Amino acid sequence: MSSTNFSFDTIQSFDDHIELSIPNYVNLRESVLRVATHFIGENALVYDLGCSTGLLLAKVRLIAPESARLVGIDRSDNLLGKSGSQGVTLINDDLTRADFSLESCELVFCLFTLQFLPLAARKTLIEKVHSALKPGAALIIAEKQYVDNGYIQDLFTFSHYDMKLEHFTAEQILDKQLSLRRIMRPQSEEQNLALLKVFGCVTPIWQFLQFKAWLCIK
Numbered sequence: 001m002s003s004t005n006f007s008f009d010t011i012q013s014f015d016d017h018i019e020l021s022i023p024n025y026v027n028l029r030e031s032v033l034r035v036a037t038h039f040i041g042e043n044a045l046v047y048d049l050g051c052s053t054g055l056l057l058a059k060v061r062l063i064a065p066e067s068a069r070l071v072g073i074d075r076s077d078n079l080l081g082k083s084g085s086q087g088v089t090l091i092n093d094d095l096t097r098a099d100f101s102l103e104s105c106e107l108v109f110c111l112f113t114l115q116f117l118p119l120a121a122r123k124t125l126i127e128k129v130h131s132a133l134k135p136g137a138a139l140i141i142a143e144k145q146y147v148d149n150g151y152i153q154d155l156f157t158f159s160h161y162d163m164k165l166e167h168f169t170a171e172q173i174l175d176k177q178l179s180l181r182r183i184m185r186p187q188s189e190e191q192n193l194a195l196l197k198v199f200g201c202v203t204p205i206w207q208f209l210q211f212k213a214w215l216c217i218k
Ligand SMILES: C[S@@+](CC[C@H](N)C(=O)[O-])C[C@H]1O[C@@H](n2cnc3c(N)ncnc32)[C@H](O)[C@@H]1O
Pocket: 008, 018, 049, 050, 051, 052, 053, 073, 074, 075, 076, 079, 093, 094, 095, 096, 110, 111, 112, 113, 116, 117
């Protein structure tokens, strides 16, 4: 599978790619779906920000009441709709647009998307999500992040490469890293938690190496 000049606007088979690139990604998705069921009642509005192909919402559709509205937002036409999701609304929009807004909602997913937004746009988006969520509603967010201890960071990075070598060549892994440096900027856990502190309750729900997900309840 080629990852030369990685771009969301050209990549093929994105769902396969992300499952092979993030360790235990399928387990993360299953864990997130289990937690999500607690927030999706009748007539709930659920967003997925940076939904890529819409696969997560296609899976939510299978467990959500028919009356629930599921809305995925992404700015890549190359990805939107590629999972063939039925009963899901997919919108091409830029999450960093100044007048981007969300309707009052019960649940927002934001999985490995914030790390692709300019640093200055992240706080604004989290604040927009927080104000759109009803009291008791939730944001489920996942990010790749850095740890403070250099030895552990190296250990995580190279354990991740070991896993990727099962599916990609060393050249493909390096090519993707070179492409990502221009578009992806993970932060430390401390920085991510600072962004999320607007929520009353922030609880880790999944972690593998430097990939971590939190449930944030308003
Ligand atoms: C790593 S992918 C996330 C994948 C998906 N959430 C998942 O977990 O499978 C990041 C996504 O964010 C989207 N994205 C990046 N910047 C964006 C922006 N400013 N507005 C909307 N979508 C954006 C990309 O197109 C891409 O689909």
